[in-house]
Amino acid sequence: VGISWRWLLGYDLGIINYVISLAGGKPVPWLTNGTMANISLIFVTVWTRVGYFMMMFVGGLQAIPATYYEAAKMDGAGKSTIFSRITLPLLSPTILVVVVLATIEAFKAYELIFVMTQGGPGTSTKFIVQYIYQVAFQEDKMGYGAAMSIILLVIIGIFTALQFSVQKEEYTNE
Numbered sequence: 001v002g003i004s005w006r007w008l009l010g011y012d013l014g015i016i017n018y019v020i021s022l023a024g025g026k027p028v029p030w031l032t033n034g035t036m037a038n039i040s041l042i043f044v045t046v047w048t049r050v051g052y053f054m055m056m057f058v059g060g061l062q063a064i065p066a067t068y069y070e071a072a073k074m075d076g077a078g079k080s081t082i083f084s085r086i087t088l089p090l091l092s093p094t095i096l097v098v099v100v101l102a103t104i105e106a107f108k109a110y111e112l113i114f115v116m117t118q119g120g121p122g123t124s125t126k127f128i129v130q131y132i133y134q135v136a137f138q139e140d141k142m143g144y145g146a147a148m149s150i151i152l153l154v155i156i157g158i159f160t161a162l163q164f165s166v167q168k169e170e171y172t173n174e
Contacts, residue, residue, distance in 0.1 A: 002115030005044045006031065009116075034124030037117050041125055045112060049105060053098045060094030061087070096167040100160050107156050128152060 008015050009030035017027035030040045064087065072082045110129040113119060119126030119134075126134075132152065136145025 001044070001048050002112045005040075005112075006116045009040055031117050032121055034121055037121060037125050041109075041113060041116060044116070045105075045109065048112070049102065053102065056094055056098055057091070060091045064090045092167065096163060100163050103159055103163070104156055107152065107159075 007013075009017075011017060011027055011029055011032050014027075014030065016030070021027060029036050031037050068086050068090070069082060072086055077085070108129055109127055110133065113125050113127060113130060114133075117125045119130045128148070129152070132145050132148045135141050135148065
């Protein structure tokens, strides 16, 4: 995925900039400007993950019994009431799973960034995982890199536990 998007977004040889230049415009520094590189990485990351998460939402929506919606309509509930009182509460476990997985994916973003920008320009797209890789394999400090990986694991575990505890509090309050 990263190679394909690098090919599309490249400054000199990118297909998108080629089309822009054919239309008389100036090439856009998609991956060579810090701000544009971050925006491009966010877009590509969302593009690569949205289908996976949408399938989870589709599965969650299909798991909600149709009888709940029928009963709500018979009771005179409107669309917003049905959404806020039936769909959203019953979809909340799926939302939790998606949020937890998206958070974990955000922390472990390595391949896409490495292939598209190598953490550049400068260090504008270097995340903690790229820094761990640099320390462990390029600076040959395996112990330090392993320690940072363990700290990252603990941070991800804390975020995940917080997300589950917030979900549990919301569930018990309902």
